[in-house]
Amino acid sequence: MDAGTIGVFIPIIALSIPIVAIWTRHQRKMAELQVHTTADATAEKAAQYASKVQALEDRVRVLERIVTEKGYDVATQIEALRDQRRVNDTSGAHHNRDKEAV
Structure with a gap:
């Protein structure tokens, strides 16, 4: 490689570093958003599951009361x-x- 070729690569590398840094930051933000979305969805499903379990427990209590009266x-x-x-x-x-x- 001669000095002219190296002279061309230096600005290309210098411009590539910020582009890679911006892309990496963007990917990190996207991953964080996905984690938050997944956590919210999981919490919502857990709440729905808990309410269904509570309803079933209430029904079982009523049935137990009916049977034991x-x-x-x-x-x-x-x-x-x-x-x-x-x-x-x-x-x-x-x-x-x-x-x-x-």
Whole structure:
């Protein structure tokens, strides 16, 4: 290599260093943003999971209370719920027929 070639490479290298530094800083910022986004999403999912677990625990407590209550006739209550469901299903069917007639 002669002096002219080296003279050309020196400014190219001198200009490349800040460009690489800017690109590296940008990549670091992008990685930090991705980490924050992932952490927020994970925290949100954990909160949703916790609320679902709490709802299930509440339901289990209610079921435990129902089963452990003295004098509670489970079969009668189940039949009452089935009868109530039948009434709701039937009224919904009548409601839908009324809409179709209009």
